[in-house]
Amino acid sequence: MAGLRVGGLASGMDIDQIVGDLMKAQRIPLDKLLQKKTTFEWQRDSYRSINTKLNTLHTKLYDDFLAPNSFNKKTVSVSNDNVVSATATSAASGTLSIQKVEQLASSSYGVGSIAENTPSTKTMKELGISGDQNVKLGVLQTDGTMKDFDFSFKETDTINDVVKKINDKGAGITALYDEKSGQLSLSTKATGKSTEGAEIIDREKSGFFSSLGFADSENLASNGTNAKVTVNGAEIERNSNSFTVAGFNITLKEKTATGVAPITLSATTDVNSMVDKIKAFVSNYNDLISGMNDSLKEKKYRDFPPLTDEQRKDMTDKEQEMWDEKAKSGLLRSDSIVSSGLSDMRNAIYGKVGTGDNIIDTLAEMGITTSSAYSDGGKLVIDEEKLKKALTENPDQVVKTLINPGEKTTTEDTRGIIQRLRASMKEFTTKIETKAGKSTWTDQQYTIGKSLIDTNTRISNFQRRLEDMEARYWKQFTAMEQAISKANSQSGYLAQFGQG
Structure with missing residues (x-):
């Protein structure tokens, strides 16, 4: 708690100004x-x-x-861009000749027929499926591999619910239901043919999709195709219509017609x-x-x-x-x-x-x-x-x-x-x-940071010293004011006797 400060009432001096000037020098x-x-x-x-x-x-x-491919860029000219488009990586050089595009890669699909004009709000139980169903589906992925996914369906699920669960799973399947025809379609997002003979497989032959009108209880979609193309005389097969050969990123658009001249792809350095x-x-x-x-x-x-x-x-x-x-x-x-x-x-x-x-x-x-x-x-x-x-x-x-x-x-x-x-x-x-x-x-x-820490410490210490110094000045001036006030009181008291 700060001591009592007397601001020049007895002496008539501006103590605030005096202390301020003294502290200014000390600061x-x-x-x-x-x-x-x-x-x-x-x-x-x-x-x-x-x-x-x-x-x-x-x-x-x-x-x-x-x-990758940021500086050493190549441009590609294609002699027939209705059939093929292409870009080039830095590894591309010279030319490629595509003699034939025999077949395009396609996705696989399967269709189950329920009954015409069946509303999408109909439940599984109403379709004759009793109890909850756990289904494991093997699905073709874009990298050409098969991957398994688990699905759980309830007897209270509607056809809409089943479609949503399949689409939301992220399994690489697109489900679609048409009320008028009563058909449920399952298709792969990936193109190409699986080595397992089908692209959507019910691993445990659960019978769930058979109850929804699929003819095969195991192979739900098995008609995917690989792209087949002849490049520089070599017959190439890929599970996608987009692939890379010799540094050329090739995208197939359509099959070549009989008698069409080979398609030439030429890579040149993009100097500009x-x-x-x-x-x-x-x-x-x-x-x-x-x-x-x-x-x-x-x-x-x-x-x-x-x-x-x-x-x-x-x-x-x-x-x-x-x-x-x-x-x-x-x-x-x-x-x-x-x-x-x-x-x-x-x-x-x-x-x-x-x-x-x-x-x-x-x-x-x-x-x-x-x-x-x-x-x-x-x-x-x-x-x-x-x-x-x-x-x-x-x-x-x-x-x-x-x-x-x-x-x-x-x-x-x-x-x-x-x-x-x-x-x-x-x-x-x-x-x-x-x-x-x-x-x-x-x-x-860091070095400057350490100097800042040291400087801040010195600032804090000096600020405390200034606070103590200011308190000391005030204490001294307050004592002076009190002494002057006391002397003034005594002088007044003695003056009374002199008047008597």
Whole structure:
């Protein structure tokens, strides 16, 4: 509980003002600690901003270059797209000839006949099925295998209920009931022929579907077909109309007519797509290093420390904004982590891939060089004509130079340039995280965080000292006021005797 404070009633002095001025001087070290804390927080956020940009480019490089079929894209021309459509993976090359599409893959279906005009609300019991029924069905799946599913039907279930239970099971069966014809259809979602001789099988011959009009108590659907096609003279059979051969993703649309000329599929490198991705990479890389170079060169205004709350009270919003802009400038000026990270990134993209005598094994040989302007800080520039020529004449070597998995040894580095750059960026990110952490980390896990903990502890201790100091000042002034008041009382009392 705070002691009694007497605010200058006896002395006539403004004790509040006096104590405030005394404390203002004592607060100067605390203000410096608070400014130091703010600087740590700003610096942490500046580092994390760089990491955000590094992670964004790191992900984009994977999406554009390393993900399957993302960079080494091929286009396919088809001589008869009424019968066949096709796309290509990076493995596709040359041509394929489809001499004949003999048969398309189809799904299997079976139909049970109950009775015409039987309402879908009729229950199993009303159809002569007594008691609850447990049925195990083997069903053809899209991967060509058979998989078993258990179904439970109650005698109180309606035809609608049975249809819903089958469709909701996720077994790969589509059930359909038509009231007018009284027919219940079961069909497989997968196409193709099962090796078991049927595509929907009642494993235990329960008789449940026989009671719903299916002629065969075991094989409920057995008329699926496989696709049959002749490719480059080889007779191929698949359980789906979409399949891959020699890197070509083929989709069959219809059977070929007798006497129709063979269908030719030709794969060519999609140069324009590759050029666009390389241009996007160069642009994103340049933006990233430009921002970091700016941070390293940014002027430091030492006469503009972070504002305290008290200082902000005396400034307009515009004045605060202008002050903060200078206070935040130069937080990473000449920073060793950023400098070394930039250097490692440059080294990653300038080096030769491997030690062989390949025609194209550097960025320069495919038309990507460093800007000659010193002020550009290592930005890349593209000779688009040279790049297109390299991709047209030797696409496989360009792809290898950029994205070869490879490995780094003491004698050579066979990793592609994109692989090297991503590895360099990952190391850079780790160094920044050690210094500035991540938003999900606690302050104990990174260097600046530990400095913040120490600064916060010093701030708390100093604030307690200031509270004690202010209490002491008030105690002293209160004692003075009380002494003056007592002296005034005694003087008045003695004055009475003098008047008598």
